Amino acid sequence: MGPGALEVADIFRTHGPAFRAAQRSHLSLGQLKAMSAIEQCRTAALGGHVLRCPDCQQDQVSYNSCRNRHCPKCQANAAKRWLEARQADLLPVDYYHVVFTLPAPISDIAYYNKAVVYGLLFEIAAETLITIAADPKHLGAQVGVTLVLHTWGSALTHHPHVHGIVPGGGISLDGKRWVSCKPGFFLSVRVLSRLFRRRFLESLEEAHHDGKLQFFGDHAGLADPKAFAKWLAPLRQCEWVVYAKRPFAGPEAVLAYLSRYTHRVAIANSRLLTMDERGVTFRWKDYRDKGEPDRPRHKTMTLSADEFMRRFLLHVLPGGFHRIRHFGLIANHGRTEKLARARELLGVAPAVITEASEVGTETEVDGVRPTFVCAHCGAAMLVLETLVRGHAIRAPPPKRVSL
Structure with missing residues (x-):
């Protein structure tokens, strides 16, 4: 093939x-x-x-x-419809891309506790951004956050993280003016990382105390509170990966980015190369490689068909679990009023939404x-x-x- x-x-x-x-x-x-x-x-x-x-x-x-x-063929039209609905939420300001990643030990137990751990990942990441942004020492404003859950690495391994899209500013705490962040700088990732780590571990402990976590195999002993507390201790000292990229080049770039990320599945059909007696061969990107001439970041990998399917199915989400969520100014409750106030403070007119036609497809x-x-x-x-x-x-x- x-x-x-x-x-x-x-x-x-x-x-x-x-x-x-x-x-x-x-x-x-x-x-x-x-x-x-x-x-x-x-x-x-x-x-x-x-x-x-x-x-x-x-x-x-x-x-x-x-x-x-989870179907690679069904996401393009779904992403397009979602993006058309989201155009009205965009403001004429710089947008930043922030990523919150869970450490490997927590990723290991997350697979058997998807709804709980992924839910905490959303909630604590949003809480962290909103809390630090509201602090007058940092921004002193109410911000809006869109978070998208990805559970995979490029090689289909289990790697839970959320991508956040955040406007570079927000409404002042008294609601009377728009507060912009410093050019090219949103919030300190070191401060974000520390708060994210502390709040996530506190919430994870609480979930364990309430009996919401399950443990199997090598982790079965973590059901004991003392063993779980000992297991958590090193995670309080290690660095948690939170980073922010440079701002996007305008709202159009934000939409282009979202169209690639919001409805992405674990692997696109375009990355598949061959299926033969050796297994399934596909392209992947080694992010740990710096892209030196003799060691390109884009590589190929061959897995047995069973291992490929196993890895793909690692990323099937629990039924009813939302992988795209909005918080703060763009939370579903009160979004229209808050965005209208933001545009009023920025002195811009409401966005006009136009729907593009889809050629060669069904709507x-x-x-x-x-x-x-x-x-x-x-x-x-x-x-x-x-x-x-x-x-x-x-x-x-x-x-x-x-x-």
Whole structure:
């Protein structure tokens, strides 16, 4: 299978049945459902439409998408719709990119406690940014924060971190003026790191005390409070990685960045190279390598099909868990009023939102029949026939055990 042709769906269709059988007791319902959805995405199993362009007379069959948030093929349109809704939130100021990363020991226990640990990662990162920004010694303002959860490294390893997009300023604490940060500098990452570390460990201890954490295998002993306290001690002394990048070059750059990050999955189909008897080969980026001529940062890696699928499924999120969240000025509650006040203080008019058309794709609005656009000439295509889906996406039924 040549470069550019391989998809995650091909790997699951070829090797998924044997992998399910071998890992039956280790795969969650969410992981099984993600596998089934990706395998069936844009195939006859989900139904679709037979289409004809009235202008260029091109016929095509368009199969339905699975719309699973872990599917590499379903995220482009989802990201586009989300970005159109977010344009109204952008302010004409510099924006900064901040990243909060969990230490490896906490990442290890996070896999079995995704909802709790990932939830704390969101809450404490946002709390840290809002608290330090409100401190008059730093900025003295109310800021807005958008956080996006990523749980992977480039090699598909488990690496939970959140990317934050923050405007370079905020509304003064008395609400009477806009406070801008220093040019090219948002907040001290050292101060952010210290507060993030302290508050996260306090909250993790509280979660342990309340019985919200589970431990298995080598970590089973951490269920004991004394063992857990001893395990936490070194984490109070090590450095926690928090960093801020230079400001984006205008709101357009913010949107371009968000379009790459908000709906990204563990690996894009474009990074897959081959699937053969050796396994699955894909491109990855070694961030620890400085990119010297004899040691390029962009490399290739080959994993067995089972190991590739195992790593991919590490990043399936718990059902109902939101991986994009807004805090402060752009929190869902009161967002419209707070952003209107920010624009008033900045002396700018409300943003005007225009929706771009999607060529060669389908668009759909809550229950309304999708509109298909011809990829050749851009005309609206006629639906000649609707293909009924074979069955709903779901995980395979559990094997019955005879009593």
